């Protein structure tokens with residue numbers, strides 16, 4: 001399979017000022033694209049060439065895993081936002097969050113703390129298990145929670161390339177700003 005860079009569901013400058021045009025151009029146009037290109041080159045002539053992206057993530061390791069997971073993670077991340085997003089989740093996801101953390105505000109605090117304390121590059125994830133129970137997990141580097149048998153609901157990219165152009169070293173400011181562009185319709189549909 002030849003993987004393609006998915007186009008964004010919004011204009012490149014639509015998430016300004018939370019995620020700037022320059023960040024989108026590099027993060028989607030260069031970094032995400034590079035993971036797609038690397039993956040296509042690495043799987044050429046291997047058994048992975050016939051697999052879906054999810055199958056590759058579950059069955060590979062090393063460079064193939066890293067690039068496949070980064071393709072998946074970035075698509076999932078970019079499809080969690082919309083201009084004029086933010087606010088609160090609704091429906092079943094809102095209930096599950098309140099069941100686990102008491103209030104949405106407390107969940108946001110816990111999620112931010114996980115993302116902020118992640119050492120180096122990686123991803124903070126909201127995931128659900130087979131019973132629908134939610135948890136927040138940290139993954140280093142390309143880590144993708146599908147390998148743990150859970151379903152991803154939301155992720156924040158905390159690699160420096162995700163925020164350095166807009167926020168320099170201020171990861172906490174980047175994290176608190178991201179909540180203002182969440183596309184909760186898209187995120188709630190994953191629960």
Ligand code: MN
Pocket residue numbers: 027031074157159161162
């Ligand atoms: Mn990234």
